[in-house]
Amino acid sequence: MTTMTPAAATLRTAPRPRTAVPGTGSPGDLERDWQAWRAARHAALRDPRGPLSIVAHHWLPPEPTALAGVPGLWWADRHSTHVTVGDPGGGPVLLDAETSRPVTGTRRVVVAEAGSASPFLVAPDGTGTPDDPSGLVAVEVALRTGRALVRLRDPGSDALAAATDRDPVETYPFDAAAVVDVGVRWYDVPRPATVGAAKPGLVHHVEVVGSVDLAGPDGPVTLEVVRGHRGGVTLAFTDTADDVPGWRAVHLTAAALLAERSTGRLRIDLNRASAYPSHFNDHGTCPRPLEGNALPFPVVAGEKDPR
Template sequence: MSADTLETLDTAEASWLAWRADRAAGLRAPRGVLSLTSHHWLGAEPAPVVGVPGLWWADDDGAHVRVDGDGAVTDGDVAVLLDAEALAPVTGTRTVVVAEAGSAVPFVVGDIGVELALRTGRYLLRTRDPHAPALAAFVAAGEGVVVPAFGFDPAQVRDLPVRWYAGPRAAVVDGAKPGLVHHVQVVGEVDLDGTTLRLVAGHHGGATLSFTDRAEGAPEWRAVHVADAEVEASRRTGTLRVDLNRASAYPSHFNDHGTCPRPLAGNDLPFAVEAGEKDPR
């Protein structure tokens, strides 16, 4: 093995370690995935929600909350949740409209964010608590704690044959919770050891490869996100570099309150990928 090859592998592992540290830093965020403590589907009639003041319901006009004048619920935004003086009390009835597959944190109760999300045409209320037990335990464990993962394997940095479609193809996938679906854009496909897997457009550019496999200790499904630069390079070379060491668990694998998309039908590997993150629970 040449010195250049060794240097490349060392760089890949160092980059992977940095990626794992970034993942852990995100989990320590006060309103990250570990802050989720509950979820409630809103019905058509005003009803109380455990732990949250007011009466809540949803219809074709959006999600609604009705509160009295005690100021227990305040207007909020993710960017200013920790700035209590910037929050204005909500009284009477307030309506919030969220785009499908989107979410917002329009209200706070004390320092708990009340998040509204729209999934498959239904409004979902979730609470994000910066003092959630799971988050507190992760933070208390120290900055060296990361998501459990298989060891780095340089052989899992793969250059895969890729075929990009002339245009995106609409598809529907199931969600983490029964009855939920997600609309995705399929943009191409790769060949991985005899199995053809389809790629979807990434939420923030690039492409995402989501799959199931047979690795013991891995979550039910995982995903590798490929950056724009790799996608553009692959259009010239016909191969897409996919680092399976970065196969990551979805937010719904960390607690019971996620609504994440499942892989496309057929994105099932009949063997174990012993690389990437393990089941965090």
């Protein structure tokens, strides 16, 4: 199979622009912006309780059950997650994340669908309130497709330790031709849609807010964008490159949208195509792309498969 870069993908359908328009920025400026984005991205991946810190996950049953690595008995009903804690007997202790004091009795945690919270920490023994809780394992409670789970986020994980001396994720070299400006069609009314997830049996509910056309070797390919975080949008897609994760996404901020909304164009930097947290370990529940968001050619830009 012939591998095609984004530059080659545009050559057969449109003249290759010398710089991306609208907007300003030479190829050197674009690369410096990407380097700054990449540094921030790597810093986020190295966060002591970020995606590289997750070392375990447990789906919660309806009856009180002991979980490996977590003090207490845990269970969930339709509305809440519960934990009841007895005498630790000198073993690991469940702490309140706000006060760093031991949890006693029964606690109830409520999170919204697709939401999460980290209300607890795990101390290795019952020696008292730690002076510095930042190195303790955090206990995250999440709700996915109506099912509650607990994940353990360990600042001392092997993955975080390995990322100290190397990049957390490999990327292709920057390619200015992978910064493309495309027409965007914003929908007057967002369309609700359901997508799959990294874990079988789970789904995510998204809002489709518009569509764009990316040039390919056999003509333009239409992809749809969904509402993202804090007023931004997300373009998630699959492609046929061999050394990338199953799907990636380009996230556009609200500020970027505001700057370009009046032009009817959208700048998509495929150098920023990112792996999802679920691509770094087996504990993620991240959404998959919309069913039709499949590019029938390789995108040789952005992040490679972390594993």
